[in-house]
Amino acid sequence: MTLAVHNIEVVYEDVMLVVKGASIRVPRDGIVALLGANGAGKTSLLRAMTGLLDVHRGRVTRGHVSVDDQPIDVTRAPEVVRAGVSQVMEGRRIFVEFSVEENLRIGAYTRSRAGVADNLDRVYQMFPILGTRRGQRAGYLSGGEQQMLAIGRALMAEPRYILLDEPSLGLAPQVVERIRDLIVTIRDSGTGVLLVEQNAAMALSIADHGYVMENGRIVMDASAEALRDDEDIREFYLGAGTSAGSLREVKHYKRRKRWLS
Ligand SMILES: Nc1ncnc2c1ncn2[C@@H]1O[C@H](COP(=O)(O)OP(=O)(O)OP(=O)(O)O)[C@@H](O)[C@H]1O
């Protein structure tokens, strides 16, 4: 049971090639981290997987995506949701003028009415704060609560796989910890997780496997444990201090240092 991306290429406005043949696999029982510097192409890859490129004048020009060995039509966002893949977009994107519960109901548009009630119960159990504030305007929630709402909304579709784009962005450390625990709960309840994060330490602390993306390509593909132990990853992503702009630069400087010494 796997969500698989096969050799995907993404082009914006017919000319800008930003994802240059990327392949990744997310098992149903796993958390997979996708790391990479700003502009590497992580968000574009997620958009390519969920039919959201259209609105950004982007297109998949090569490759395909399959869910549990069935190819899916990634040009149609509703079909992707029906196939069991939900995405939580970068920057949360909740409807601030709608109530908390209205936001959650929007996430369940592929479900029957009975299913919706059950799913609401489940989400309120997972995020009690959302239950308490179900009638309030979503815009009044704190940043962390809005992130929980965005995740809750994606869960309303009962996804087999969930894609999270930087869920820890801009949140206080305790809130990040809470989100991290929730991601583990989601995985343990049978939903595979693809976790895009700038916060590599957080992502690798719970991930089973990880990919590093640079300039539109996957440049590392290893177990989370191996990535945590990798010296270059530590230096570039885990804040061991470097002024290099990319993983490749870290390697380059090190080679030069070895050569000079
Ligand atoms: N709608 C668009 N039109 C043209 N270029 C775009 C568009 N969206 C993104 N890009 C470009 O594609 C490249 C990859 O961007 P993307 O947002 O996928 O990177 P990212 O890895 O998610 O970065 P970040 O960590 O900053 O979120 C960047 O050079 C970006 O400027």
Ligand SMILES: [Mg+2]
């Ligand atoms: Mg991004």
